[in-house]
Amino acid sequence: MTHLDELESQSIYLMREAFHGFEKPAMLWSMGKDSNVLLWLAKKAFCGHMPFPVVHIDTTYEFPEMLEFRSWAQKHYGFDLTVWINKEARARGIGYETTDPVTVTHELKTVALQQCLAANGYDALITGIRRDEDSTRAKERYFSPRNADFEWDYKDQPPEFWNHFTTESGPGEHVRVQPLLDWTEIDIWRYLDREKVPLPGMYFSRNGERYRSLGCMPISKPVKSDAKTIDDIIEELKVTKVSERAGRAQDHHERNAMQKLRAKGFM
Amino acid sequence: MSLLSETTLPPAPRAVPDPAPAAxxxxxxxxxxxxxxxxxxxxxxxxxxxxxxxxxxxxxKAERIEAACKAEGMEFEYAFLLDALLEEQAQNITMDTTRVPFRTERRSFTIIDAPGHKEFLKNMITGAASADAAILLVDAHEGLREQSRRHCFLLSLLGLTQIVVAVNKMDLVGYKPEVFEAIRTELGGFLAKLGVEPAHFVPISAKHGEGLLRHSEKMPWYRGPTLVEALERFRGNPPASGGPLRLSVQDVYRFDARRIIAGLIESGSVSVGDEIEFVPGGKRSRVKAIETWPQTTPPPRGPVGSGSEVALTLEDELFVERGQIGAPTSDKPHSARTFTARVFWIHDTPLRSGELIPLKLGTQQAEARVLGIQRTLDAVTLETGTGTNGEVKVHEVAEIRLRVRKPIAFEVGGKVPALGRFVLMRGRRIGGGGVIDSVVEEPPESRGVSPVSRSAILGHRGCIIWMTGLSGSGKSTLAQALEQRLLNSGILSTVLDGDVLRTGLSRNLGFTPDDRSENLRRATELAIHLADAGVVVVAALISPFRADRAMAAERAKERGVPFAEIFVNAPLAECERRDPKQLYKRARAGQIPQFTGIDSPYEAPLAPDLELRTDRLSVGDSIEKLAEMALALARPSEQDGSGAHI
Incomplete structure (x- = not known):
């Protein structure tokens, strides 16, 4: 088995455990590269079916190109798509034009997700986060319980070993299932390449720039790059020392922004 | 501008892949x-x-942390690169398992940083259980500490065999070879007892970067590999297991007309056409197809090897369910209910003898009864404790015996490690983990139960602890304490008290020598019957005559019941002084005739198996001696030294 085979098998194992263990799981999808790998793996795990809804938390600041990819992919893969917008916050005027990015991210992503969860009663959310993205994510479990307030008790996480996980949640609580936890950014690209997974075009160089990580339009910045193919990107990643989320403004707005966001329920 | 449209596939503007991509x-x-x-x-x-x-x-990142250190007036430390969370820096301990990727020229690594703080053992286990190899770090200056030993022990229990010992902080001991050699000898000896042989001992100074990537000029005496070289030599991906097929069934999908069996191949491989038996249960069929997405032409026929997730359809419509293990009929896993195991406990609420607790093994789940806790093991000294008080506390390791409510499939002896391990659930959390050591065979239900199989199930055998001595010598007190102690150790036990016998089974008897003999004959038969049923009978009987006691011992021997004579010895004067039931007083007053010691003789044992001078020993010390003897009798296998290496 190659390393990618191992990662793929592990992710499929985790997804099948989640599907078996929970009453009403859902999968989060941002149209980004990681969550497209997640979709792909789910199709593999369930032999072409997608036995749970796919949820997109739409901040209303999405790149138009990503929205086009959203409707294309939904038809292409054939899944039940739930799009959720925190309309209440937008009505209050919360937005990048008026508010700091940490607050906006909290309102339009985390609170939106809370609303979506409450409205639909999901007891597990399958997400595409990876440990190598951020030091706080490095501490995550494959099955990570969140309380009713979405809080992550990272000081007292349940032990997890020998393929045994937390597959129960209490009323109002949910479990984040994170099948890509062990993947690195390079693994993702190698897998996308190997499997020919469809991707939005913004990850590839245009006019000397490409997006390495995609979030809301106002706060996602491209990096200088001539990488037009996945091979180019992999070569680039082998030498780069710039962190993946460097282009994401909300992470750097203040010290420990990620920790604050995550403790409050951000992915 | 959009590069997407409904008709262009795939939508990404990637370079068109070479139709026959170069390797x-x-x-x-x-x-x-x-x-x-x-x-x-x-x-x-x-x-x-x-x-x-x-x-x-x-x-x-390094620069940012350096700046943060400067702002707070602290010296930059390499550890801060890792301790990204504020609170960790504040406490100077790592909170939780951290995974960090790094790569050398030869291979890529993920470091799982298991915390050293004792309270965070569960995180260390969480980390170590998924590792291929371990670095055991020892401070050259401080040498081995309790925690180093505890971690060694857990690594061996978790089945981690690729270990390199890094003797750190060599700078603090002047890079002296003697210090390194002393640690190598001591730790090597300790690890050998655990059956662990480290690949290398490497002297390093992490702080100064000595011995990590390059050979240290400060330690020319060291000729072995650098730490990174040692790591590069380890086996990464486990070699494909050539053993028999073990398919852990996760689920059965019926999304469409297909009935798909989905699961993990724990060992061996599977191909189209293979016959598979599902254990427990025993239904068999052949593999019709290996289901994949995207579908390929021609469809795959296998073999799909160990470590892979697989989805199968079978030729026959079998009722297969989650938890079963697919295997070839010629080489199946065990399917049984009772087994012995070593467990480590990581929950604050102890594991108790007798409790019913959910067990998970592979994808199987079953309620398990803790039949007994044989002994706890001290992970530091590797010594075994005697009394367990019937529980395994947090951070303790023990040998226990479990019985699940329905048969489960499993392996022993490391044949397929993943199927020889289980976890016990405390509520929603994992309370502890265990490694199965042996299957306890149970007899077919239709046949009579043999004492051997009964003791195999109970985890101990029945026997008679016969306590003789004057009234007031302390028999009843010790017998009751012993009963409690045995019960705590998971051993079924009962006290046969002379006073109680006299009010029931022997209430028609008096105190003449003949009646006394008859009383003891009845007591003996009852004790043998109970011992036969697996109970440790603690007989507290004055039994003043040697002949009667000899008869009891003889009769027990005939019936194959282990028997021990305990002389509970206190001088008559002391017994009379204690006189807990005021019997001596009444006897002296002539109210009780033929009272042993007053007007009826007591024949002290000539060669008792144990003598307890209760006038000299404390009650606690007496019980210790008694318990030791009783445990030896009830569990003889533990006295022959087998398993002492654990």
Missing amino acids: KPAVPDHLQLVVVGHVDHGKSTLIGRLLFDTHSVPDG
Whole structure:
């Protein structure tokens, strides 16, 4: 088995455990590269079916190109798509034009997700986060319980070993299932390449720039790059020392922004 | 501008892949690495330094932390590269398992930083259980500490065999070879007792980067590999298991007309046409197809090997369910209900003898009864405790016996490690983990139960502890304490008290020598019957005559029941002084005729198996001696030294 085979098998194992263990799981999808790998793996795990809804938390600041990819992919893969917008916050005027990015991210992503969860009663959310993205994510479990307030008790996480996980949640609580936890950014690209997974075009160089990580339009910045193919990107990643989320403004707005966001329920 | 449209596929503007792509270099073998050791022996520094020296730190991170240190007036430490969370820096301990990727020229690694703080053992286990290899870090200056030993013990229990010992902080001992050699000898000896042989002992100084990537000029006497070289030599991906097929069924999908069996191949491989039996249960069929998405032409026929997730359809419509294990009929896993195991406990609420607790093994789940806790093991001294008080507390390791409500399929002796391990659930959390050591065979239900199989199930055998002595010598007190002690150790026990017998079974008897003999005959038969049923009978009987006691011992021997004579010895004057039931007083007053010691003789044993001078020993010491003897009798297998190596 190659390393990618191992990662793929592990992710499929985790997804099948989640599907078996929970009453009403859902999968989060941002149209980004990681969550497209997640979709792909789910199709593999369930032999072409997608036995749970796919949820997109739409901040209303999405790149138009990503929205086009959203409707294309939904038809292409054939899944039940739930799009959720925190309309209440937008009505209050919360937005990048008026508010700091940490607050906006909290309102339009985390609170939106809370609303979506409450409205639909999901007891597990399958997400595409990876440990190598951020030091706080490095501490995550494959099955990570969140309380009713979405809080992550990272000081007292349940032990997890020998393929045994937390597959129960209490009323109002949910479990984040994170099948890509062990993947690195390079693994993702190698897998996308190997499997020919469809991707939005913004990850590839245009006019000397490409997006390495995609979030809301106002706060996602491209990096200088001539990488037009996945091979180019992999070569680039082998030498780069710039962190993946460097282009994401909300992470750097203040010290420990990620920790604050995550403790409050951000992915 | 959009590059997307409904008709262009795939939508990404990627270079069109070469129709016959040139072979790409294989992804280098990856190694999951755990770093364990005592809290202050420099783990985070080592990891920080490895990241830094292999240029695995994102640009700006070291600088940012350096700036933060400066702002707070602290000296920069490599450990801070890792301890990204504020509170960790404040406490100077690592909170939880951290995974950090780094790569050398030869291979890629993921470091799992297992915390050294005792309270965080569960995180260390969580980390170490998924590792391929371990660095055991020991401080050259401080040497082995309790925690180093505890971690060694857990590594061996978790089945981790690829270990390199890094003797750190060599700078603090002047890079002297003697210090290194002394630690190598001591630790090597300790690890040998655990059956662990480290691949290398490497002297290093993480803080100064000595011995990590390059040979240290400060330690020319060391000729072995550097730490990184040692790590590069470890086996990464486990070799494909050539053993028999073991398919853990996760689920059965019926999304469409297909009935798909989905699961993990724990060992062996599977191909189209193979016959598979599902254990427990025993239904068999052949593999019709290996289901994949996207579908390929021609469809795959296998073999699909160990470590892979697989989805199968069978030729026959079998009722297969989650938890079953697919295997060839010629080489199946055990299917049984009772087994012995070594467990480690990581929950604050202890594991108790007798409790019913959910057990998970592979994808199987079943309620398990803790039949007995044989002994707890001290992970530091490797000594076994005698009394367990019937529980395994947090951070303790013990040998226990479990019985699940329905048969489960499993392996022993490391044949397929993943199927020889289980966890016990405390509520929603894992309370502890265990490794199965042996199957306890149970007799077919239709046949009579043999004492051997009964004792195999109970975890102990029945026997008679016959306590003789004057009234007031302490028999009843000790018997009751012993009963409690045995019950706590998971041993079924009962007290046969002379006073109680006299009010029931022997209430028609008096105190003449003949009646006394008859009373003891009845007591003996009852005791043998109970012992036959697996009970440890603690007989507390004055039994003043040697002949009667000899008769009891003889009769027990005939019936194959182990028998021990205990002389509970206190001088008559002392017994009379104690006189708990005021019997001596009444006897002296002539109210009780033929009272032993007053007007009826007591024949002291000539060669008792144990004599307890209760006038000299404390009650506690007496019980200790008694319990030791009783445990030896009830569990003889534990006295022959087998398993002492654990």
